[in-house]
Amino acid sequence: MKGSRNRRVLPGFGLSLGFTLFYISLIVLIPLAGIFFKTFELTWAEFWSTVTNPRVLASYRISFSTALWAGIINAVFGLLVAWVLVRYRFPGKKIIDSLVDIPFALPTAVAGIALTTIYSKTGWIGSLLDPLGIKIAYTQAGITIALIFIGLPFVVRTVQPVLQDLDKETEDAAATLGSYRFRTFRKIILPELMPALLTGFALAFARGIGEYGSVVFISGNMPLKTEIAPLLIMTKLEQYDYAGATAIAAVMLIISFILLLIINLLQWHMQRRSVAK
Numbered sequence: 001m002k003g004s005r006n007r008r009v010l011p012g013f014g015l016s017l018g019f020t021l022f023y024i025s026l027i028v029l030i031p032l033a034g035i036f037f038k039t040f041e042l043t044w045a046e047f048w049s050t051v052t053n054p055r056v057l058a059s060y061r062i063s064f065s066t067a068l069w070a071g072i073i074n075a076v077f078g079l080l081v082a083w084v085l086v087r088y089r090f091p092g093k094k095i096i097d098s099l100v101d102i103p104f105a106l107p108t109a110v111a112g113i114a115l116t117t118i119y120s121k122t123g124w125i126g127s128l129l130d131p132l133g134i135k136i137a138y139t140q141a142g143i144t145i146a147l148i149f150i151g152l153p154f155v156v157r158t159v160q161p162v163l164q165d166l167d168k169e170t171e172d173a174a175a176t177l178g179s180y181r182f183r184t185f186r187k188i189i190l191p192e193l194m195p196a197l198l199t200g201f202a203l204a205f206a207r208g209i210g211e212y213g214s215v216v217f218i219s220g221n222m223p224l225k226t227e228i229a230p231l232l233i234m235t236k237l238e239q240y241d242y243a244g245a246t247a248i249a250a251v252m253l254i255i256s257f258i259l260l261l262i263i264n265l266l267q268w269h270m271q272r273r274s275v276a277k
Contacts (some may be wrong), residue, residue, distance in 0.1 A: 078155025
């Protein structure tokens with residue numbers, strides 16, 4: 001009887017951990033290690049010259065800045081979308097809920113072509129903005145819109161289950177005590193949502209940094225202006241400059257890891273403060 005109680009559906013810790021490490025190594029660690037091993041073929045002078053080239057530096061700035069802005073915008077409006085889907089009932093709610101996942105299923109190249117068509121000078125939206133002197137396609141604004149499109153589901157789907165589990169009685173109690181709606185949101189709801197919101201932001205930001213398919217068409221690929229780092233990596237691969245491509249990729253990987261580590265530490269700190277309260 002005692003033995004039956006201790007039986008587990010999955011294997012024990014040792015065997016499960018072994019499979020986990022094997023899978024992570026095969027899918028993640030070994031390919032990432034290959035990037036650095038290939039980069040080591042360059043001398044330090046060649047590596048430094050490659051990664052500090054003005055064109056490469058501009059591509060880093062464009063990739064990270066547009067991904068950051070897209071992540072921030074998605075954090076705000078993704079929270080709003082999740083709030084509407086959780087807190088309200090209205091006709092077509094299930095359709096809108098399904099549409100949120102479209103960027104997951106739609107090929108990114110198709111999304112890029114569609115966005116370019118819509119926001120070009122002759123497109124539905126671009127033709128309305130062009131007389132006002134506003135240009136979206138082939139600018140960094142267009143890149144940001146493409147990254148917003150592919151990153152929104154990460155925020156919505158991360159925040160949505162947390163909103164569903166929130167106890168509304170606490171909000172009702174705050175309202176009974178005379179708390180304003182904004183204060184209730186800022187003091188009660190937002191602290192509970194912040195860890196999930198940061199997770200969604202981090203996922204959207206990380207996806208945006210490495211995005212290629214949806215951006216390559218709408219960006220215009222102009223060096224020093226709208227050329228993203230993934231495109232520059234692809235360009236070097238087409239030129240058979242594998243070491244140069246991996247050098248750029250290694251720098252992107254290191255910067256991305258540091259930024260995500262900072263976000264995760266911030267999330268951990270906020271969760272710890274929430275538990276302490």
